Amino acid sequence: SIATETLGFQTEVKQLLQLMIHSLYSNKEIFLRELISNASDAADKLRFEAIAKPELYENDGELKIRVTLDKDARTVTIADNGIGMSRAEAIEHLGTIAKSGTRAFFDSLTGDAKQDTNLIGQFGVGFYSAFIVADKVVVESRRAGLPASEGVRWESEGQGEFSVSAIDKPGRGTEIVLHLKAGEDDFLDEWRVKSIVRKYSDHISIPIEMKKGNSYGENGEVIVSDEFEAVNQASALWTRSKNEIDDEQYKEFYKHVAHDFTEPLAWSHARVEGRQEYTELLYIPSRAPFDLYDRERKQGIKLYVRRVFIMEDAEKLMPHYLRFVRGVIDSNDLPLNVSREILQESRDIDTIRAGCVKKVLGVLEDLSANQTEKYATFWKEFGQVLKEGVGEDFANKERIAKLLRFATTSSDEQTVSLADYVARMKEGQDKIYYITADTPAAARHSPHLEVFRKKGVEVLLLTDRVDEWMVAHLTEFDGKALVSVAKGALDLGGLEDEADKAAQQQAEEAARPVIAKLKEALGDKVAEVRATARLTDSPACLVNPEHGMSAHLERLLKSAGQ
Numbered sequence: 032s033i034a035t036e037t038l039g040f041q042t043e044v045k046q047l048l049q050l051m052i053h054s055l056y057s058n059k060e061i062f063l064r065e066l067i068s069n070a071s072d073a074a075d076k077l078r079f080e081a082i083a084k085p086e087l088y089e090n091d092g093e094l095k096i097r098v099t100l101d102k103d104a105r106t107v108t109i110a111d112n113g114i115g116m117s118r119a120e121a122i123e124h125l126g127t128i129a130k131s132g133t134r135a136f137f138d139s140l141t142g143d144a145k146q147d148t149n150l151i152g153q154f155g156v157g158f159y160s161a162f163i164v165a166d167k168v169v170v171e172s173r174r175a176g177l178p179a180s181e182g183v184r185w186e187s188e189g190q191g192e193f194s195v196s197a198i199d200k201p202g203r204g205t206e207i208v209l210h211l212k213a214g215e216d217d218f219l220d221e222w223r224v225k226s227i228v229r230k231y232s233d234h235i236s237i238p239i240e241m242k243k244g245n246s247y248g249e250n251g252e253v254i255v256s257d258e259f260e261a262v263n264q265a266s267a268l269w270t271r272s273k274n275e276i277d278d279e280q281y282k283e284f285y286k287h288v289a290h291d292f293t294e295p296l297a298w299s300h301a302r303v304e305g306r307q308e309y310t311e312l313l314y315i316p317s318r319a320p321f322d323l324y325d326r327e328r329k330q331g332i333k334l335y336v337r338r339v340f341i342m343e344d345a346e347k348l349m350p351h352y353l354r355f356v357r358g359v360i361d362s363n364d365l366p367l368n369v370s371r372e373i374l375q376e377s378r379d380i381d382t383i384r385a386g387c388v389k390k391v392l393g394v395l396e397d398l399s400a401n402q403t404e405k406y407a408t409f410w411k412e413f414g415q416v417l418k419e420g421v422g423e424d425f426a427n428k429e430r431i432a433k434l435l436r437f438a439t440t441s442s443d444e445q446t447v448s449l450a451d452y453v454a455r456m457k458e459g460q461d462k463i464y465y466i467t468a469d470t471p472a473a474a475r476h477s478p479h480l481e482v483f484r485k486k487g488v489e490v491l492l493l494t495d496r497v498d499e500w501m502v503a504h505l506t507e508f509d510g511k512a513l514v515s516v517a518k519g520a521l522d523l524g525g526l527e528d529e530a531d532k533a534a535q536q537q538a539e540e541a542a543r544p545v546i547a548k549l550k551e552a553l554g555d556k557v558a559e560v561r562a563t564a565r566l567t568d569s570p571a572c573l574v575n576p577e578h579g580m581s582a583h584l585e586r587l588l589k590s591a592g593q
């Protein structure tokens with residue numbers, strides 16, 4: 032058997048450690064939040080596995096977390112009786128970063144301490160945050176179900192390597208001992224640590240216990256207590272009623288479930304009754320994660336059944352265009368042994384999912400109407416993803432369309448809603464005009480806009496990658512057709528007056544000989560050459576046939592190698 036082996040951290044871990052220690056210095060206490068969050072996840076995992084194998088509880092079904100301080104040894108210990116880790120798991124989970132988006136994260140680092148701190152926060156620091164305050168971390172763990180002799184001790188000074196060895200560990204779960212760096216004695220102060228734990232972890236659903244404070248006897252003598260007491264409320268946050276939860280608690284819970292560091296933008300919390308009974312607590316993050324476009328990403332919404340964590344899933348519980356939403360759904364009706372396969376087919380899940388989508392759209396509508404600054408943040412981070420919903424979610428297409436924001440010929444920023452556009456339409460205008468292009472500058476300088484500029488008609492500037500796809504699915508809004516200014520013989524409808532018609536006729540007459548020559552010269556390269564009175568500054572422009580691909584889409588396909 033292998034007694035002790037010394038292994039090197041994955042390169043990314045070394046980088047992360049370096050960065051963290053240097054940039055999170057002013058926010059050291061978050062290590063407690065991260066380690067308690069992991070202990071709570073470990074309890075969730077045990078409860079889940081124990082549904083099928085109750086023997087995993089080993090006659091110890093009272094899941095809890097204990098934080099102890101040792102002033103003499105200068106250590107902080109966080110212990111749990113959750114799922115624990117095997118040797119192989121310890122090596123994998125505490126020696127590498129398996130997260131999706133890891134590459135993107137390292138690529139986006141700038142070297143600027145302040146910016147990188149933000150990025151790390153967004154990426155999530157997790158277990159490695161222990162090294163912000165400790166110069167040595169010892170983890171002893173045993174996975175539930177393994178014999179006591181298959182415990183593991185993981186040890187590291189947070190430099191380049193760690194060692195693992197076999198130990199006897201009668202109690203299941205994980206114990207993490209932090210040997211504090213010089214100068215970190217603050218974290219040996221019972222009162223201070225209690226207040227940090229309370230602040231960060233009150234929402235954790237199992238008790239977090241600490242030693243009872245000393246009391247004083249009749250003669251003023253100190254009575255040292257050996258008893259522990261819970262310092263948190265120890266009930267799942269989403270089960271409490273709204274008026275018992277303050278914003279800070281909602282925010283901390285978000286950081287725990289989303290493994291995010293930054294505050295959420297908004298949330299929805301409701302108990303839903305009806306065909307399905309469930310509680311949802313769903314959050315809109317304030318920043319896009321690194322893996323927003325990673326199809327492999329599995330994290331998203333945590334599904335609980337009657338307070339028991341079942342699984343975390345990105346697809347069954349939220350449609351793809353709302354994949355940025357984080358939080359929990361706790362069902363009263365689903366069976367505890369619900370599997371991924373059952374979920375796939377379940378009409379009950381469809382009902383829950385549809386209800387949750389409505390809640391999320393409701394939150395976004397509320398932000399867009401009442402908190403425009405927050406909505407602008409949302410739009411900047413997730414607007415492009417929300418646009419996918421126009422094609423993906425037929426039932427909610429109208430609601431999604433109202434949430435879209437665009438740059439236009441009269442707004443540089445993406446702030447104009449379709450309703451705003453319609454409200455400003457010119458007399459006689461009955462269509463919503465748009466132009467697609469690779470960049471806002473290209474859109475703005477297009478000769479197709481000349482006639483619109485002349486008539487003072489606003490045009491939507493669509494320059495995001497997803498826009499072509501979006502307009503293919505969004506053909507009208509409020510009874511008005513969306514029309515590309517670059518397609519076919521542009522019909523200006525009621526915007527055209529007698530003078531325009533006369534000008535068009537005149538242009539056609541005058542251009543007849545030139546057109547004949549151009550047709551001859553261009554031959555098969557064009558479908559048609561037409562005269563127009565719409566250009567005011569440019570001599571000519573290319574247009575696409577009414578139902579043809581747009582030039583922009585053609586370029587996109589070409590660049591994708593199609």
Ligand code: ADP
Binds near residue numbers: 072115159290
């Ligand atoms: P995350 O929590 O986002 O997965 P962390 O860095 O916090 O990332 O933890 C890495 C992994 O280490 C966890 O996913 C888990 O598998 C394992 N782990 C950490 N702490 C514990 C613990 N107390 N009990 C069991 N496993 C743990």
Ligand code: MG
Binds near residue numbers: 068157
């Ligand atoms: Mg974690």
